[in-house]
Amino acid sequence: MSALEMIRLAMSRLRTSRLRTFLTMLGVIIGVASVVALVGVGQGATSGITARLQGLGTNLLTVSPGSTTSGFTRSAAGSATTLTQEDAAAIAKVQGVAAVEPEVSTQAFLVAGDGNTTTTILGTTSAYPLVRAYDIADGSFFNQASVDHALRVVVLGATTASDLGISTNAPGRTITINGIPFQVVGVLATKGTSGPFSQDDQAIIPITTHRDYFSSGDKVRSIGVSVADASGIELAKASIAATLEQRHGVTSTNQDFTIADQAQLLSTFSSVGATLALLLGGIASISLLVGGIGIMNIMLVSVRERTREIGIRKAIGARGRDILAQFLIEALVISLIGGAIGIVVGLLVSVLISSVAGWSVAFSPLTILAAVVFSLAVGVVFGVLPARQAARLDPIVALRYE
Amino acid sequence: MTAIPRPATVGEGTASPPLIEIRGVTRVYDTGRVEVPALRGVDLDVRQGEFVAIVGHSGSGKTTLMNIIGCLDRPTDGTYRIAGQDIADCDDDGLARLRSRTIGFVFQNCNLLPRTSALENVATPLLHQGVARKQRLERARAPLERLGLGDRLDHEPSELSGGQQQRVAIARALVTEPSLILADEPTGNLDTASGEEVIAILHELNAEGRTIVLITHEADVAAHAGRQVHVRDGRIVE
Ligand SMILES: Nc1ncnc2c1ncn2[C@@H]1O[C@H](COP(=O)(O)OP(=O)(O)O)[C@@H](O)[C@H]1O
Ligand SMILES: [Mg+2]
16 A cells, blocks of 8 residues: 555545544644744844844954953943053054954934934044944945044934934035034945944044044044954954053953954854754743644544444455554644644744744744654654554454444 | 456366365454353365355354454464465464455445445455555446446445445455455345345355355355355354
C-alpha cells in the first residue's frame, strides 16, 4: 500500500468526523501558532535592537570621559571632562583608525519662520556622517572648510526639520538657534528610530562654531571613532587606550576614559535576544505538547471505536504494519495539517502584534521549518502508541468486539 | 450475468493434494480462569471445487474451525495445510498474505466497513494487495454488477438492506479471485428470501468451480451443499 494511498485513506477517514478532527487539530494549531508568534516576536525584538545598534555606525568605537576619583568618592562615568579636541586629533593618527569626530552638545531653541522646537545642538566635524553612518536626504553635510572658518551652517535631523515645518526645500533657508541666524545646508536621512533617544532629532553645526556661540574651552563630550576594518577593532581599541593613557598620564588601572565597543554591545544584545526567543519558544512548546497528548487521546479512542474495522481489514488481508501505518499516518495528517494552519495563524498573530504594539517581527524560514518538524514529531511520538495498539489487535478478538 | 473466471486450480484431479488438509487440530481458549477446549481433534479434507457445509449446534466449535481454516487463528495443536502450505511455517504476515490471496470471507453480520460506499468496500481487499486505485475500483465494479448491485455502488452499508449488504460482502470476497470462499452463517441475519438468494449465489459460484465452505446451524441451508460435515463438541461426527 503506497504512502499516497495511505494519506488518501487517512484524509477520507478524518473527513467523516470533521468536528472531532478539527478539535484534535486545534491543540496542534494553538501550539504551533504560539511557537511561531512568540519566537517571531522574540527574534524581531532582537533584530530590531541589532539593527538599531548597527545604525549607530559601522565599526564604531565611542570614547567617553571616565569617572573621576577625588579622595574616596568615585563619581559616575562621564562626570570627568578629560577628553579634548587634541585627544581626538591624536586618536586620528592611531594605526587602523579611519575617521574621528569629537562631539560637544547643548540644548537650544530653534526657530524657522512659524516653526520652532527645542533640541540638541551638536558640534562636530565633517567626519560625523561617515562615523555615525548617516545618509544625507537633502543638500549636503558641511565640509572641513566650514569647520575651519567656524561658519554658521547647520544640518538638521529629519525629525527636527519636520518639527520646524521645513521638511521640504530646507537647504538654503535661514533659521535661528538661540536667536543667532544659521544657514541650513542639509537634512539627514532618517534612521527610523523614535522615542527620547531618537537619532533623528538634532541640529548639527561645526564644532568651532559651537565653541564660538554655545560652549567654550576644548573639552569634548565624546569622540566617535570609525575603525577601518572590523577585524582591527580590538587592536585599534588597545592602541587608542595606550595613546590616551600616555597623553593623560594614567595607567590601565586608573583610566579616566572608557572605550565602548559596538561589536561587544551587539553580541551581548544578540545573545540576550536569542535567549529570549528560546524562552518564549520553550513556553509555547508546552502548548504543543498538550496538543500532542490531545492527538494521542483521540487516537486511542479512535482505535477502540474502530476495533471491528481493524478486525475486518485484517480478515481481508491487511498486515499488522498496514494497520500501524494507517493510524500513524492519520496522526501525522492531523499534526501536519494542524501545523500548517498553526504556522499561518502564528504569522498572522505576529503581524497583528507588530502592528498593534509597533514591534518588529522576524519570520525566519528556520522557525517555520522547526515548526513543521516539531509538529511531525508530535504526530509520530503521540501517534505511535495508539497505532501499535491497533496493529497488535488479534483479528478474532477484534471481529468479536461489539 | 457475466462469468467469473475459474480460480487457478492447485492441480485438480484424484492425485492432487486437497485444498484444505486438517489433521488432529485442537484449539483451546485460555480465558485466564479456565481453559475452554473448542476443538478436540479435527481431521478434515476439502478438495478443490467442493461445496462443503459444516453443520452443528451453537457452541459446537464451527466459528473456531472457520477461524482456523480462514487463517485468522492458529491451532493449539495439530497441522493445517491450505493450498499445500503448512501454516505452521507462516508468520503473521504470511497468514495475512494467505487471507489476502487465497481466501474470501463472508461473515454472518456482513462486516462491511461503515460509512464507506459499496464500491470502496469491495475494493478494500485489493487496496491491501497494493492494487492502484483506478484498477481497484474497476475490478470492484464487476462482482457488484454481477450480484445485481450495479445501481448501488455509491451506497453506504447503512443505506442498504440486509440482503444487499450480504451481497456486497460476497462481492468483496470474490474480488480477489480466491481459491476458497468461507461463509460463516451467511444467512443467519437474513430473511428467508434474502437467505435463499445468498445460497443460490454460492451455488452458482460453486458451479463455476469455486471451492466453498459454508458454516451453518440450519439443516435446510446445509442441504444445498455437496457434502455435509457435522460438528459436535469440537469433534467431527459423520
Ligand atoms: N475467544 C474465546 N474465548 C473463550 N472461549 C471461546 C472463545 N470463542 C469461542 N469460545 C468457546 O468455544 C466454544 C466454541 O465456540 P464457537 O466456535 O464460536 O461455536 P459456534 O460458532 O459453533 O457457535 C464455545 O463454548 C465458546 O464459548
Ligand atoms: Mg459461530
